[in-house]
Amino acid sequence: MHVKFKVQETGQDIIIATTRPELLCTAALVIFNPKDARYKGLEGKTAITPVFGLEVKIEQDSEADLSFGTGLVFMSASAGDQDAIRFLRKRNIKPVQAVGMDGRMLEVAGKLQGMKTKEARQEIISLLEANGLVSKKEKIMHSVPVCERSKDAIEFVAMPEFYLKQVEFKSDLLAMTGQLRFIAPKSKQLLADWISSISIDWPISRRRYYATEIPLWYCTDCKTAIVPKGGKYYRPWTDSPDVKKCKCGGSKFRGEERVFDTWFDSSISPLYILKYHSDRKFFAAHSPCTLRPQGKEIIRTWLYYTLLKCYLLTDKPIFRDVWINYHIVDESGRKMSKSLGNVVDPKKILEAFGAEPFRLWAAIEGDLTKSDLKCSFQRIQGEAKTLTKLWNVARFISQFQPGKNAKIVCAADLAVVNEMKRLIETADLSYAEYDFHGPAVLAKSFIWEGFASHYLELVKTRAYNENNAFPKEEQDSAICALHYCLETVLKLLAPILPFITARLYRELTGKDVWSEPFPEAGKLHDISLTLNDLAELNSVVWKAKRDAGKSLKDPIAKLVLTEKFRKAEQDIKTAHGAKTVEYGPGIVAQA
Incomplete structure (x- = not known):
């Protein structure tokens, strides 16, 4: 709606558009864009707010949007949105609370006191219209912050909190991102964009029940904060401080009831792993951590706050590599949430298919560093068939025992070994980049489309050699190649399928696959025949x-x-x- 203000010095009316007329009671400033020639003459003058009669200065500010309303904007000291909060901080305007914690207007709202914000909005509109102070009303689309669960509009209330300095370290943190290796390079830009956008320090205190308590007490006489010794967990709302008296002589204390933001705790998880407080020699020997794996939605929280907190404590990055994953979403591509009712219970997946098919599906379905994966029971079931195929291949090969001095000499055997060597080389490079998708896809293709369907069918007669149609050396060559390929593919899949690979490898060799070195490709055999040819x-x-x-x-x-x-x-x-x-x-x- 467009509301009439009065210019004190000239008596002229000026028209200002607003979507929150109930906040006229806390008007702090009227602004216009410096590029807006229409209002140059208003600079430094005073505007009188309708109904409440408040005197507020008229000033230039680039925050005013020339395309919104009339180009004049009234700024409320009771911020109606996050942009208003940033403006108040920039102008150092002290907040005035117009809406109480119960969602009702406070005393500063005059006749509107006690009304809910929607009721107050209708009442102030009626008052303005009754006094001829509305020049225009129109419906527009604009953004309003709402509660994720109730969908009710959110009101911002200024309250005292604890802050950790971060704005002054932005340039250092941006430089630090250049020292980190991001597995998906575009994730690095997401972090850099967030750091660049920071305009205030980090509010680290919260007013809720469940979280880590802030270990502070206050002297009830002089209000001095009492900080306890480190090395112990304190609950100040029930525990006593470790001092008997304050410096002022007071002996009564009030425990802090606020708690820490959850990221204030989780941001030091690498320091805990590295025993930063308990074993400095261990920390010096093993810092930094190798990897931070995490979801894309907490780049601005867990990743950023970890970098900030650990930088403030250690003056360096706390890990080398950052692996950002996207989400598993529903079959329609929507993020799973309780409110949408589309959450897939992982227990049902485990009960229906088992954990290993689910792991293989997650690796094969797509690269989680690049895009979301659509959850499909049908496709998970398909990967269960791959594991059945692997199991059956292992059962077939397990009936043959390779000779101690057996060598791979036959052309078909050398061809399949060459293919395995190529797979080793590719998988090694992929795993070095934390890429599980590539090795999983190639290993599955090798099992289904090359090894089981073609090579095994081609050489199984030679492996059996029931009528001694082949020389013993050639039979041993087939058996040796079969075992080499199976044992190697089990090693390559172990990071993705830890249980079935360990079981099959132990039954085949009597050894623990996790104690084995990662396969080395070595030189290819000098033969033109390939598995694709076969x-x-x-x-x-x-x-x-x-x-x-x-x-x-x-x-x-x-x-x-x-x-x-x-x-x-x-x-x-x-x-x-x-x-x-x-x-x-x-x-x-x-x-």
């Missing part, structure tokens, strides 16, 4: 059999192979029942 060959043969209406177990009349398959010819003939094998420019299967 997969392509199998696909061509299987298609030819299907097209001819034959079973995959039926023999095939003729195979034409390229030269790279020559050293694996016996495996191929045996696996596919090929009656004749010839060589040419491409793969041809005649069923």
